[in-house]
Amino acid sequence: MKVAKFGGSSMASANQLIKVANIVKDDASRKFIVVSAPGKRYKEDTKMTDLLIDLGKAYINQLPYEHQLNIIMERLTEIVTELDLPRDLLEEFAVSLKEVQKLHPNKESLMDAVKAIGEDSSAKMLSAYLNKIGIHASYVNPKEAGLILSDEPGNAQILPESFDKIRELKEREGVLVIPGFFGYTKEGKLVTFSRGGSDITGSIVAAGVNAELYENFTDVDSVYSVNPAFVPNPKKITKLTYREMRELSYAGFSVFHDEALIPAYHAKIPVAIKNTNNPTAEGTLIVAERDLNGQVVTGIASDTGFCNLFVSKYLMNREIGFGRKLLNIFEDEGVSFEHAPSGIDNMSVIFRERNLPREKEHVIIERIKNELHPDTVSISRGIAIIMVVGEGLVNSIGVANQATEAFTKAKVNIDMINQGSSEVSMMFGIQASDLECAIRSLYQSYFVEKSVVK
């Protein structure tokens, strides 16, 4: 039995829903279907979820909302009409879009409930269409499915008791279409995961029913070994491990919602990334373990927007608790950091720039000066992080040398190297302006020349 999750682009239009239905039809083991809200039909289009957020805001601020409501109903009407589905579906949608206001007097609850209508109507339309083409399918509300979540609107977490309840779904007949992104608290209140959370629903259902495979249908043929914006037609990754995926997704590989992998990871369920628009493409399989096949590096990820706070103090390493006091200042100021590598008499703290706004920078530097009396303290911004990721990295002589050689060839200065704390990655910090150059050189070295590594 498989769980297949279809993302926003797969649900964006009648035409896309037909592709989805064919994919479901093609493989009888695709029993559990989880769907996102309709996404963009073209680049400038607006996602259904964003339309719903606008409507929710209008409701909350008691502003006119007819315009938003009309746009939403138009999109739903278009799909229902083109698929020739029963018109009473539309009436049902219209009613829920209006009644949601009365049912959820609390603002946060109201927003979650409005957002959830996107996935909910997607599931109802797909279920209706599957039945229309002769597949026995039922819409299953997440409450009925057993998705019991913590009471954290907009950022809910699954509760462990859910999984037993979800397992019971296996007894039901036919294809089950479940809306992603939301569930219910123990008290029965609708709450959503964080944005993009349909991936999480799919992963939870896959773990609950102990699926043989969790298929995640999106609009790319596979995960690429490097960002195609930097290197044309890069090598596709056909198989990688959960932890490789994690390291890659940290630095810019955003195929997948980070949290979404957890339930599948714990239940050791393989995850396939597939393309709704090209379902016969091999795709990418995420597994617990894999053969190395001689390829040491699996992918090269990168992300910009980092900054580095550098503190030095003579004989720092004899001053007990210096590092802890430094990190406590960030905690006090509500600033979260990424890494804190230390030398003998110095410490670097790496942040995402969005977590260290300039107005906080001054406060933090003053506190460090006054409380820790360092010799120097400075911040450098505009740093890019590159992750070279691969299960083969451990115990490979020369693999770091290949990277540093690639940076040297590209005439790129390396600000930071962090190797060894992860078994499957090496992390480099460089100036963001050097990023494209560096990535091309690394790709050339690891994937084109593949110089000898033992």
Add this chain to the structure above:
Amino acid sequence: MKVAKFGGSSMASANQLIKVANIVKDDASRKFIVVSAPGKRYKEDTKMTDLLIDLGKAYINQLPYEHQLNIIMERLTEIVTELDLPRDLLEEFAVSLKEVQKLHPNKESLMDAVKAIGEDSSAKMLSAYLNKIGIHASYVNPKEAGLILSDEPGNAQILPESFDKIRELKEREGVLVIPGFFGYTKEGKLVTFSRGGSDITGSIVAAGVNAELYENFTDVDSVYSVNPAFVPNPKKITKLTYREMRELSYAGFSVFHDEALIPAYHAKIPVAIKNTNNPTAEGTLIVAERDLNGQVVTGIASDTGFCNLFVSKYLMNREIGFGRKLLNIFEDEGVSFEHAPSGIDNMSVIFRERNLPREKEHVIIERIKNELHPDTVSISRGIAIIMVVGEGLVNSIGVANQATEAFTKAKVNIDMINQGSSEVSMMFGIQASDLECAIRSLYQSYFVEKSVVK
């Protein structure tokens, strides 16, 4: 005005004292002389301080002490006799060695007071000999000199009010000979610095009198760029910065007492490492800033006896406070660590093996398992740390590549790279068994081939 400090080997015998006196005579600006206790005359010899510690133990445990007392008096007698110094010096030493027991009823105080007799008698003998050869010199007791220390027997720290008092010494005439290693609390109790603390006294006096130079006379011509045990006749370092010296001394370059550099560093006084047995050799100068002269790497230090605790947990970096909780466990257990580099979902903690005894290992691993629920936790021992040190490292393209290439040539697997947290060093972790090979290859690359670095 210069401060010259002479170490144990320079004070070991009459012959050595004559060399010292000539060095003092040679340069009229050598006004402040700080001395250690007599050190070893030959490899199997016992240092005066160790003889005194044995005597102190006998006193404290009320055991027979005549034997220890005799050995000590024999060594002092030998020097006094060979230098033909006044015999009443010996009587003075004999009295202080016996009376110290009565003057210090408290055990810790007694041990500090016994140990201090080594430096004290050194200073008195040198002062007498200088006068004998026609140099106007006076012995100055540390109390008179103004060395006011915290009340921490065996590990005292200088108190800030000392420096003003020490400055007054400039007004005194002639050469001043001050015993190193000890001082007095505000209440007048004799206390010593940590072992090797004569370097500290010298540095404090240099800062107090604002010397143009602090000369540290020892028994090596200079600091070498790499351990001569691994590479025969390595390049000498003629000039390096305080922070280069610090990074090198962290990993095995033990020319100097770590703490000793602080007062000189804060007062920006250059420190010269010189050889009593070859005083015309250029030596090594430690300064605040220096020209780079095209040499990017100044020295390569290494040390063994490290271990690495590795913890991984899926989505660790989303678990707020994970790192802090991990480090708190070590603090709880009284185990101090060196570095804690982190990846995305993993963290390494580097210890000196002596700080993580095997009986603690089990306790700590169990606590990590029970309190943090990681996916994996493991310890690997037998790790060597290599520090590649140089002011030129920052902004040098290719310098990391040169290192990784050297490791690859030596067929050495790199377990850890930490670059960028220090401006003047790169840190590598490898298996201790690979150390010699790796060091030779690094030396070859940075000092012999010196391949092009921009």
